[in-house]
Amino acid sequence: MEExxxxxxxxxxxxxxxxxxxxxxxxxxxxxxxxxRGYHYRMLAALHEFGPSSQxxxxxxxRVDRSDVVTAVGELAELGFVDRTPDPGHGRRNRIxxxxxxxxxxxxxxxxxxxxxxxxxxxLSGQDRQTLARLLRQVLAxxxxx
Numbered sequence: 001m002e003e004x005x006x007x008x009x010x011x012x013x014x015x016x017x018x019x020x021x022x023x024x025x026x027x028x029x030x031x032x033x034x035x036x037r038g039y040h041y042r043m044l045a046a047l048h049e050f051g052p053s054s055q056x057x058x059x060x061x062x063r064v065d066r067s068d069v070v071t072a073v074g075e076l077a078e079l080g081f082v083d084r085t086p087d088p089g090h091g092r093r094n095r096i097x098x099x100x101x102x103x104x105x106x107x108x109x110x111x112x113x114x115x116x117x118x119x120x121x122x123x124l125s126g127q128d129r130q131t132l133a134r135l136l137r138q139v140l141a142x143x144x145x146x
Contacts, residue, residue, distance in 0.1 A: 023120055030112040036105065039064055039072040041113070044081060044106040047098035054093050081105050 008014045031037055042062035059069040073096055076082040081102030087093040121129050
C-alpha cells in the first residue's frame, strides 16, 4: 500500500471524501445486484416514511433534480413499485404512492444497505458506528440551508 502524506490523512474533509468514494462504490454495486439504483432507494424510503407525495415534493425530500425525479418515478412505476396518478387537488401535478411491491423492494434494498454498512464500518464497534453517524448528522445539519 502506498504511503499517503500525513498532511492529507490529518484532514477530515479528505478522509470523508475518500470514504465517500468507497461507500458509493459499495452501495452502487449492492444496488446493481438487487436491480436497483440509489435514487430508487431514496424515493421508496421517502414514500414509506412520509406517504404519498407529488413529484416535486419527492425531489426536494430526496435531494434529486426535477428531471431525474421524472425518470426515476417512471422507472419505479414501470417496475410496479409506485403508482403515479393525477393529483385530484391539483390538475397538473402527479401523486406518487408506494405499492406493496415497492415496500417489498424497499426491504430488499434495506438488506443490501445493511450489508454495505457492515462491510464499510467493519473496524468500528456498534457504539462507534452510532457516534460516527451522530457526528456526521451534526456536521451535515450545521451546513443545511435554512
